[in-house]
Amino acid sequence: MYMKSISWISVFTLGAGVFLASSANYRIALEFVVCLAAASIIVQALRARKYEWAAAFLVIALLFNPIVPIALSDLTLRWLAVPCMGVFMASLLYVKTIPRPAIISIAARPTR
Numbered sequence: 001m002y003m004k005s006i007s008w009i010s011v012f013t014l015g016a017g018v019f020l021a022s023s024a025n026y027r028i029a030l031e032f033v034v035c036l037a038a039a040s041i042i043v044q045a046l047r048a049r050k051y052e053w054a055a056a057f058l059v060i061a062l063l064f065n066p067i068v069p070i071a072l073s074d075l076t077l078r079w080l081a082v083p084c085m086g087v088f089m090a091s092l093l094y095v096k097t098i099p100r101p102a103i104i105s106i107a108a109r110p111t112r
Contacts, residue, residue: 006092011089013030014085041053041088058085
């Protein structure tokens with residue numbers, strides 16, 4: 001559930017980024033949200049052993065890195081936002097969350 005909500009937030013943020021890319025404050029927020037979402041999906045893809053997806057999101061995380069930003073014009077950022085939205089939407093279908101095993105309580109009695 002967490003990963004799906006992160007992906008949907010980044011899709012909506014990138015969608016708004018197509019129209020608001022000229023605002024400097026929005027651009028910084030866009031870079032933080034997209035980079036965080038890409039990093040989260042990288043971890044999820046590595047757990048699922050989907051290395052192609054991890055590599056794709058590594059490229060997205062580097063493009064939208066807020067710490068060491070790449071100088072992109074507003075038009076270039078708008079053109080990059082559209083395929084990145086598509087990759088995030090495709091990840092909702094193809095990168096599945098692997099549930100972690102539950103921690104068994106020491107006090108719980110074994111079932112017979």
